[in-house]
Amino acid sequence: MDEFIKLLDKDLKYLNHKIVDDMIYIYVVSTRNEVTCPFCGHKSLKTHSTYERSFQDFPMQGKKVQIIIKNRKMFCNNPECDHTTFAERFDWLGNKSKKTKRLEDEIMHMSLNCSSTAAANFLSKNTVTVGKSTICNLLKKRKTDNK
Known part of the structure; x- marks a missing residue:
């Protein structure tokens, strides 16, 4: 299973x-020694706290x-940064996102070929838990990002 997780990061x-039933829950932790502050770019080694963050893949x-x-909240010890703490982020997972970017791409691909309601019904039965409104929000976000 570790090899599977390493494919993600x-x-x-x-x-x-x-x-449990039709779900696999996989628990992971980051092994990075240092984490970059997303606000100022300064590297941090000091952990403030940890919390659980879950997402679909x-x-x-x-x-x-x-x-x-097990996500870390880090101290930013750059005195010029406006933030004293920040959460660890990952390239393959959007900030506050509940799905990996590769899963969002697959949802988008599926929803381009049918209505958002049909895509939500198909995906929820076969792939991921997703609603029509989530698909609509992803389509709006994608449209805004491409402008």
């Missing part, structure tokens, strides 16, 4: 997993996948 470490063996990461 080489700096993640697999902790454990559990299977591609299904495995016909089961939906929920990844739970």
